Amino acid sequence: MCFNLLDEKNQKMKSHTRRSFLKKTFVNTSLAMGAVSGSVVPSEGKQVNSSAARSQGSKPKIKFSVIGLNHGHIYGQTDTIVRAGGELCSFTAKEPELISAFAKRYPQAKFVKSEAEILEDSAIQLIVSASISDERGPLGIKVMQHGKDFMSDKPGFVSLSQLEEARSVQRETKRIYSIMYSERFGNRATVKAGELVQQGAIGKVIQTIGLGPHRLSASSRPPWFFDKKRFGGILCDIGSHQFDQFLFFTGSTEAEIVASQWSNVNHPEYPDFEDFGDVMLRGNKGTGYIRVDWFTPDGLTTWGDGRLTLMGTDGYIELRKYTDPAGREGGDHLFLVNHEKPQYIDCKLQPLPYGEQLVNDILNRTETAMSQQHCFLVMELALNAQAQAKKVVLSK
Amino acid sequence: MCFNLLDEKNQKMKSHTRRSFLKKTFVNTSLAMGAVSGSVVPSEGKQVNSSAARSQGSKPKIKFSVIGLNHGHIYGQTDTIVRAGGELCSFTAKEPELISAFAKRYPQAKFVKSEAEILEDSAIQLIVSASISDERGPLGIKVMQHGKDFMSDKPGFVSLSQLEEARSVQRETKRIYSIMYSERFGNRATVKAGELVQQGAIGKVIQTIGLGPHRLSASSRPPWFFDKKRFGGILCDIGSHQFDQFLFFTGSTEAEIVASQWSNVNHPEYPDFEDFGDVMLRGNKGTGYIRVDWFTPDGLTTWGDGRLTLMGTDGYIELRKYTDPAGREGGDHLFLVNHEKPQYIDCKLQPLPYGEQLVNDILNRTETAMSQQHCFLVMELALNAQAQAKKVVLSK
Numbered sequence: 001m002c003f004n005l006l007d008e009k010n011q012k013m014k015s016h017t018r019r020s021f022l023k024k025t026f027v028n029t030s031l032a033m034g035a036v037s038g039s040v041v042p043s044e045g046k047q048v049n050s051s052a053a054r055s056q057g058s059k060p061k062i063k064f065s066v067i068g069l070n071h072g073h074i075y076g077q078t079d080t081i082v083r084a085g086g087e088l089c090s091f092t093a094k095e096p097e098l099i100s101a102f103a104k105r106y107p108q109a110k111f112v113k114s115e116a117e118i119l120e121d122s123a124i125q126l127i128v129s130a131s132i133s134d135e136r137g138p139l140g141i142k143v144m145q146h147g148k149d150f151m152s153d154k155p156g157f158v159s160l161s162q163l164e165e166a167r168s169v170q171r172e173t174k175r176i177y178s179i180m181y182s183e184r185f186g187n188r189a190t191v192k193a194g195e196l197v198q199q200g201a202i203g204k205v206i207q208t209i210g211l212g213p214h215r216l217s218a219s220s221r222p223p224w225f226f227d228k229k230r231f232g233g234i235l236c237d238i239g240s241h242q243f244d245q246f247l248f249f250t251g252s253t254e255a256e257i258v259a260s261q262w263s264n265v266n267h268p269e270y271p272d273f274e275d276f277g278d279v280m281l282r283g284n285k286g287t288g289y290i291r292v293d294w295f296t297p298d299g300l301t302t303w304g305d306g307r308l309t310l311m312g313t314d315g316y317i318e319l320r321k322y323t324d325p326a327g328r329e330g331g332d333h334l335f336l337v338n339h340e341k342p343q344y345i346d347c348k349l350q351p352l353p354y355g356e357q358l359v360n361d362i363l364n365r366t367e368t369a370m371s372q373q374h375c376f377l378v379m380e381l382a383l384n385a386q387a388q389a390k391k392v393v394l395s396k
Numbered sequence: 397m398c399f400n401l402l403d404e405k406n407q408k409m410k411s412h413t414r415r416s417f418l419k420k421t422f423v424n425t426s427l428a429m430g431a432v433s434g435s436v437v438p439s440e441g442k443q444v445n446s447s448a449a450r451s452q453g454s455k456p457k458i459k460f461s462v463i464g465l466n467h468g469h470i471y472g473q474t475d476t477i478v479r480a481g482g483e484l485c486s487f488t489a490k491e492p493e494l495i496s497a498f499a500k501r502y503p504q505a506k507f508v509k510s511e512a513e514i515l516e517d518s519a520i521q522l523i524v525s526a527s528i529s530d531e532r533g534p535l536g537i538k539v540m541q542h543g544k545d546f547m548s549d550k551p552g553f554v555s556l557s558q559l560e561e562a563r564s565v566q567r568e569t570k571r572i573y574s575i576m577y578s579e580r581f582g583n584r585a586t587v588k589a590g591e592l593v594q595q596g597a598i599g600k601v602i603q604t605i606g607l608g609p610h611r612l613s614a615s616s617r618p619p620w621f622f623d624k625k626r627f628g629g630i631l632c633d634i635g636s637h638q639f640d641q642f643l644f645f646t647g648s649t650e651a652e653i654v655a656s657q658w659s660n661v662n663h664p665e666y667p668d669f670e671d672f673g674d675v676m677l678r679g680n681k682g683t684g685y686i687r688v689d690w691f692t693p694d695g696l697t698t699w700g701d702g703r704l705t706l707m708g709t710d711g712y713i714e715l716r717k718y719t720d721p722a723g724r725e726g727g728d729h730l731f732l733v734n735h736e737k738p739q740y741i742d743c744k745l746q747p748l749p750y751g752e753q754l755v756n757d758i759l760n761r762t763e764t765a766m767s768q769q770h771c772f773l774v775m776e777l778a779l780n781a782q783a784q785a786k787k788v789v790l791s792k
Binding site for chain 2: 278285293396
């Protein structure tokens with residue numbers, strides 16, 4: 001699974017003082033919002049026999065295909081479904097270099113020239129996509145109209161009109177539109193925090209603070225990455241992970257944007273880019289604050305020092321998701337402080353249930369991985385925050 | 397100095413697994429917003445010959461007095477000036493138990509029955525106060541009108557009208573109205589962060605996030621502590637520390653409140669109390685987010701896990717000011733991540749210059765400890781945030 005591979009890579013990077021810029025760029029682009037077009041190799045040359053991840057000889061639970069490879073997240077998404085018992089049958093994309101990298105990693109998958117071939121293949125139950133952000137909503141709508149389920153990279157939409165159409169088509173077709181918010185579903189510490197909160201370890205959650213810094217590595221990014229119409233804005237894009245966590249951990253089913261803002265503080269060469277954004281929000285069960293940015297400095301051994309702090313009536317949890325700067329090795333660090341002695345919990349063995357839950361949902365027509373209401377509300381909040389955000393201009 | 401004593405105490409508490417609730421309560425109430433009335437001994441029975449803190453035999457640089465002992469911070473404030481070369485001449489207060497504790501700690505100080513006796517003593521250059529929050533502004537105004545300088549515990553005011561009157565009297569009299577924001581002036585890691593930012597260690601500061609959790613220990617608090625008219629509201633009170641740090645670290649000289657809110661989530665027995673508050677703000681040089689609360693759980697060995705994160709164009713600094721839960725011993729932890737390898741800096745030997753700077757300002761009529769404009773702008777922001785704040789009611 002891609003997350004494991006990357007964790008392993010991070011460990012290696014720690015053990016070497018410095019690596020080349022190119023290698024660091026890979027870690028950044030493939031785990032974080034990435035421009036994969038021609039510049040990035042999926043797993044640094046490490047072949048993965050992803051079908052081997054399934055129990056030997058077990059019958060595939062579902063058949064699935066991939067449409068759109070524009071973000072490196074596609075490897076994590078694909079591996080998640082393969083490990084959960086999915087058979088990767090076919091894939092398509094427009095960019096030759098992305099096709100060849102994907103084919104090398106998944107030799108079992110047949111390359112097909114058109115989306116239609118996949119959409120019209122009645123054996124395929126699920127379509128997984130990391131196409132360019134503005135293409136995901138329209139694709140997902142088509143997928144559902146073809147009677148299939150859909151799993152998208154985040155953000156799932158770049159406009160409220162895309163979201164509303166998808167909501168309506170989902171209601172009619174009863175298909176699944178899932179968005180893989182990897183900062184929760186792919187992060188073991190975050191999954192563990194969910195269990196602890198569920199067990200009442202910190203009482204009732206009052207507030208969440210999510211910080212999502214990312215490394216930019218501008219030279220490795222394709223043009224669409226800097227075009228707001230295509231990536232949707234910083235709050236819609238990397239912010240969407242944070243709205244997911246806010247709703248999940250507070251248990252809110254309704255929420256409003258109290259205030260939101262964005263800025264392009266330090267990248268005037270990309271006038272349609274946003275390098276900073278933050279949001280205050282209020283749900284029916286708790287409040288939240290979100291900050292996202294593209295300022296991860298070169299000295300950090302991974303793409304971003306993602307943090308999540310959950311404050312409850314009886315304690316708090318802090319996650320150092322991907323790194324503990326000048327502290328413990330690796331990622332997945334959880335700190336629990338409640339009425340007992342403060343505890344450190346290493347979450348590296350915590351299972352990640354999203355893939356299996358989604359596959360079971362596809363088979364059983366259930367909503368255990370993520371409710372449809374939650375999936376869409378996350379993007380509604382992200383898109384509203386983006387639409388309402390005030391541009392900040394700081395003086396020098 | 398009070399901060400040192402308390403740091404020492406925290407170390408001891410770490411080395412013992414558990415102490416009695418009473419002792420924990422003390423650490424909480426004396427360093428954090430405290431109700432000292434009759435319930436708390438200044439230094440757990442440890443006598444301090446505070447005049448000995450000055451170089452032996454050196455002539456005092458200034459003479460000062462204390463009016464109002466309602467908050468335990470008065471010990472830190474007094475020690476700060478004694479160590480900087482001040483001679484504590486006299487003090488007054490209304491509460492017999494507070495008078496007797498203060499007299500025991502500072503046997504050199506003469507108790508006088510009325511404020512007037514101090515105000516009219518022409519030898520006294522500075523008055524230090526930790527009276528009840530709503531009495532500080534009116535007292536400071538009288539102090540300046542008597543030609544003396546003033547150093548108040550935070551918050552320096554509980555209303556915009558108090559602030560405006562003080563501003564006007566300060567302009568006329570040219571006296572100093574200083575507010576000892578102990579979460580910066582009394583915290584070595586925060587002072588060190590100021591030096592690092594000044595040296596350009598993280599480039600231009602784009603944003604600050606300040607988290608100020610506090611332990612409540614409700615049973616040790618006097619009635620005024622729960623009366624909003626008197627303590628001023630959570631954003632005015634414990635929030636003011638955070639506005640100070642926001643302005644200081646971003647270098648902003650103008651700022652606006654983007655949004656602010658407060659709640660009484662879990663203390664219905666105190667209907668005029670606020671146990672949670674947060675603020676998003678925008679300055680001319682950077683943005684900021686502030687969260688304050690009264691939810692420090694019993695398991696923490698100190699009164700609050702105060703954090704400050706400074707995000708710059710070329711790196712970031714995180715402070716774990718008073719504790720590093722399940723991590724390093726003690727407080728004053730600074731983490732610097734920039735284009736070099738992440739660094740941990742232990743700041744426990746960092747000097748705290750505020751006291752000496754203030755004493756020199758009194759002698760030289762300068763503004764090195766804190767500009768008057770900054771001092772008042774901090775409280776203006778805190779009071780505006782409080783006045784504009786929306787009350788949040790969370791559903792169960």
